[in-house]
Amino acid sequence: xxxxxxxxxxxxxxxxxxxxxxxxxxxxxxxxxxxxxxxxxxxxxxxxxxxxxxxxxxxxxxxxxxxxxxxxxxxxxxxxxxxxxxxxxxxxxxxxxxxxxxxxxxxxxxxxxx
Amino acid sequence: xxxxxxxxxxxxxxxxxxxxxxxxxxxxxxxxxxxxxxxxxxxxxxxxxxxxxxxxxxxxxxxxxxxxxxxxxxxxxxxxxxxxxxxxxxxxxxxxxxxxxxxxxxxxxxxxxx
Numbered sequence: 001x002x003x004x005x006x007x008x009x010x011x012x013x014x015x016x017x018x019x020x021x022x023x024x025x026x027x028x029x030x031x032x033x034x035x036x037x038x039x040x041x042x043x044x045x046x047x048x049x050x051x052x053x054x055x056x057x058x059x060x061x062x063x064x065x066x067x068x069x070x071x072x073x074x075x076x077x078x079x080x081x082x083x084x085x086x087x088x089x090x091x092x093x094x095x096x097x098x099x100x101x102x103x104x105x106x107x108x109x110x111x112x113x114x
Numbered sequence: 115x116x117x118x119x120x121x122x123x124x125x126x127x128x129x130x131x132x133x134x135x136x137x138x139x140x141x142x143x144x145x146x147x148x149x150x151x152x153x154x155x156x157x158x159x160x161x162x163x164x165x166x167x168x169x170x171x172x173x174x175x176x177x178x179x180x181x182x183x184x185x186x187x188x189x190x191x192x193x194x195x196x197x198x199x200x201x202x203x204x205x206x207x208x209x210x211x212x213x214x215x216x217x218x219x220x221x222x223x224x225x226x227x228x
Binding site: 004032036041042043044045046049051090092094100101102103104105106107 | 118147154155156157158159162170172204206208215216217218219220221222
């Protein structure tokens with residue numbers, strides 16, 4: 001069965017600092033990997049996705065993520081955080097083929113200090 | 115283009131009652147997925163509908179059921195409500211041709227069971 005671990009429940013950074021949110025997955029074959037962001041009272045918004053090809057994926061809002069098969073990781077990064085980035089971030093893994101049934105991590109809450 | 119909408123925004127029900135939640139997909143989207151998000155957790159996949167047929171189901175009991183209509187709007191029905199059903203219920207629609215991999219989420223319905 002597929003699973004996702006986001007080891008950090010909360011991350012606090014200063015505005016302008018760099019950010020890395022960790023995501024580790026467990027899946028037997030090549031996974032489909034996703035990062036979503038959820039602001040309070042909002043639904044989830046897709047930041048970026050990895051299906052195949054280049055292991056460094058660029059997303060919206062200046063985010064990027066790198067797929068490392070050897071480490072079963074798909075960490076999310078941003079070089080300079082803005083106060084508006086404060087939100088809940090979810091990593092998800094999905095199985096290829098047939099219907100898409102994703103598994104989400106429990107999320108990492110990002111707090112941005114001025 | 116309008117986004118994914120859900121109704122109602124909030125709902126309070128009593129244990130044992132039945133509830134229907136509604137979702138209106140984006141234009142051109144023929145797949146809809148439903149998720150349950152408990153407080154402090156990531157979304158849990160309930161089921162997915164593609165062209166009005168159930169196309170995958172997560173680990174939820176049969177008292178969770180759904181419908182997708184010809185206009186691709188959707189309903190989630192929950193019978194015999196339990197206290198643990200209290201959660202944010204999210205629907206996500208996917209464009210034709212993506213088989214659910216690319217998901218656009220609505221803002222959710224907050225269900226409280228007392």
